[in-house]
Amino acid sequence: MTAExxxxxxxxxxxxxxxPEAVKADILRVAREEFAAHxxxxxxxxxxxxxxxTSKRMIFYYFKDKESLYREVLEQAYxxxxxxEKALELENLDPVAALRKLVSYTxxxxxxxxxxxxxxxxxxxxxxSHVAASETIKAGNSPAVEQLQEILERGMQQxxxxxxxxxxxxxxxxxxxxxxxxxxxxxxxxxxxxxxxTQEGQIALRDDVVHTIxxxxxx
Amino acid sequence: MTAExxxxxxxxxxxxxxxPEAVKADILRVAREEFAAHxxxxxxxxxxxxxxxTSKRMIFYYFKDKESLYREVLEQAYxxxxxxEKALELENLDPVAALRKLVSYTxxxxxxxxxxxxxxxxxxxxxxSHVAASETIKAGNSPAVEQLQEILERGMQQxxxxxxxxxxxxxxxxxxxxxxxxxxxxxxxxxxxxxxxTQEGQIALRDDVVHTIxxxxxx
DNA sequence: TTCGCAATTAACCGATTGGTTCAAAGCGAT
DNA sequence: ATCGCTTTGAACCAATCGGTTAATTGCGAA
Numbered sequence: 001m002t003a004e005x006x007x008x009x010x011x012x013x014x015x016x017x018x019x020p021e022a023v024k025a026d027i028l029r030v031a032r033e034e035f036a037a038h039x040x041x042x043x044x045x046x047x048x049x050x051x052x053x054t055s056k057r058m059i060f061y062y063f064k065d066k067e068s069l070y071r072e073v074l075e076q077a078y079x080x081x082x083x084x085e086k087a088l089e090l091e092n093l094d095p096v097a098a099l100r101k102l103v104s105y106t107x108x109x110x111x112x113x114x115x116x117x118x119x120x121x122x123x124x125x126x127x128x129s130h131v132a133a134s135e136t137i138k139a140g141n142s143p144a145v146e147q148l149q150e151i152l153e154r155g156m157q158q159x160x161x162x163x164x165x166x167x168x169x170x171x172x173x174x175x176x177x178x179x180x181x182x183x184x185x186x187x188x189x190x191x192x193x194x195x196x197x198t199q200e201g202q203i204a205l206r207d208d209v210v211h212t213i214x215x216x217x218x219x
Numbered sequence: 220m221t222a223e224x225x226x227x228x229x230x231x232x233x234x235x236x237x238x239p240e241a242v243k244a245d246i247l248r249v250a251r252e253e254f255a256a257h258x259x260x261x262x263x264x265x266x267x268x269x270x271x272x273t274s275k276r277m278i279f280y281y282f283k284d285k286e287s288l289y290r291e292v293l294e295q296a297y298x299x300x301x302x303x304e305k306a307l308e309l310e311n312l313d314p315v316a317a318l319r320k321l322v323s324y325t326x327x328x329x330x331x332x333x334x335x336x337x338x339x340x341x342x343x344x345x346x347x348s349h350v351a352a353s354e355t356i357k358a359g360n361s362p363a364v365e366q367l368q369e370i371l372e373r374g375m376q377q378x379x380x381x382x383x384x385x386x387x388x389x390x391x392x393x394x395x396x397x398x399x400x401x402x403x404x405x406x407x408x409x410x411x412x413x414x415x416x417t418q419e420g421q422i423a424l425r426d427d428v429v430h431t432i433x434x435x436x437x438x
Numbered sequence: 439t440t441c442g443c444a445a446t447t448a449a450c451c452g453a454t455t456g457g458t459t460c461a462a463a464g465c466g467a468t
Numbered sequence: 469a470t471c472g473c474t475t476t477g478a479a480c481c482a483a484t485c486g487g488t489t490a491a492t493t494g495c496g497a498a
Binding site: 038039041056120121122123124125126127131132138140141145165168169171173175176177179180181182183184185188189190195196204205208211212215216 | 423
Binding site: 263264265273276278279283284 | 484485486487488
């Protein structure tokens with residue numbers, strides 16, 4: 001009963017049976033999976049609710065409507081991915097090794113975050129209107145381009161990289177290959193067989209992508 | 220009244236006011252646009268009907284249900300694109316020139332067939348289940364890989380191409396870059412600015428893609 | 439002219455869906 | 469004990485949506 005630490009602003013609700021933050025987090029987690037699986041119009045509020053510990057009522061109580069929920073899912077997904085871009089410590093590596101590491105990391109990272117890839121696909125179907133509406137997504141764009149630029153500058157100084165490389169274009173190429181690998185795996189496998197989707201195929205492909213990118217910047 | 224040319228099998232209905240083939244074609248055209256714009260679950264039967272010269276009833280009369288219509292739209296889209304892959308006459312060019320032409324053609328082709336790209340995106344959201352269910356799509360896969368293989372062989376014989384190039388992987392890389400360019404333009408522009416989406420940006424990008432691909436096969 | 443099938447229209451329907459109403463319960467503060 | 473705000477549950481609802489019923493017309497064939 002000793003009122004130890006009772007800040008007015010920060011609500012101390014760890015002891016509550018009612019735990020709104022946990023409920024919201026639960027909804028967001030399930031909603032991300034459902035939106036990633038079925039798209040904005042394809043996902044069903046009832047289905048999200050069923051897979052949650054709470055009820056459909058709470059979805060609209062906390063998130064207003066379906067589209068707002070979708071927007072929050074998107075924002076959280078971008079936030080998670082950015083936080084997940086752990087420090088690669090590329091500064092200590094020579095430019096070629098740094099670039100190799102960055103590319104293969106991106107390749108694996110996309111592969112491991114399929115839900116995020118699918119959300120971005122869905123968002124592109126919507127012509128990016130929801131990411132455009134989100135200031136937080138637009139504001140904190142990933143440090144990938146700056147990292148690249150730093151690597152490129154070092155490589156140019158050493159005379160091993162071409163001097164006419166556009167960092168944004170290079171980032172675009174890396175993203176494109178790593179993204180496409182995940183986004184189009186289904187149709188590509190159906191039409192050309194799953195040679196590339198197998199584990200060995202993916203290893204060979206990653207090597208190829210790394211090689212192709214590195215090769216494109218060497219003098 | 221002289222019953223001139225009245226084949227039993229091939230119905231001569233050019234003179235009819237009722238023209239089922241035209242009605243079906245009209246529905247398919249609008250349906251393709253609507254599915255490409257809003258996805259399978261997002262597209263509305265009523266909206267498709269409204270933009271057609273006919274009624275909603277006719278959609279279900281000719282196409283059974285929404286999913287069947289979607290499947291026919293997909294098949295027609297793949298058919299159109301394959302027919303549109305006009306003869307590039309690459310045989311007469313030296314291997315490098317042939318490859319350059321193939322890549323830049325693919326780049327432009329994807330750019331010009333946005334609806335098709337979007338249908339493929341949507342299909343990947345559905346994990347390719349509808350293309351997998353279509354024998355006609357699986358059967359006639361594009362001649363792109365064979366064309367590539369032919370170019371690669373000539374290049375290898377001349378000693379200017381590496382001997383360890385996997386044609387399918389090379390096709391994958393070309394597809395990936397050209398596809399991503401269209402599919403992810405929206406989100407990429409929102410986050411990194413539209414430098415790449417501008418006309419000049421696209422020209423520079425195409426040159427870069429061609430260069431990157433060619434560079435990746437040279438010894 | 440009439441028969442019979444294909445094509446077409448208008449009205450209709452049941453199920454689903456996103457979203458709400460309303461009242462009750464949890465809980466900190468006093 | 470009780471006030472007042474937040475959180476929750478159950479039932480409910482209006483609109484939307486894919487799909488259908490049933491009756492009508494167009495038209496070639498006999």
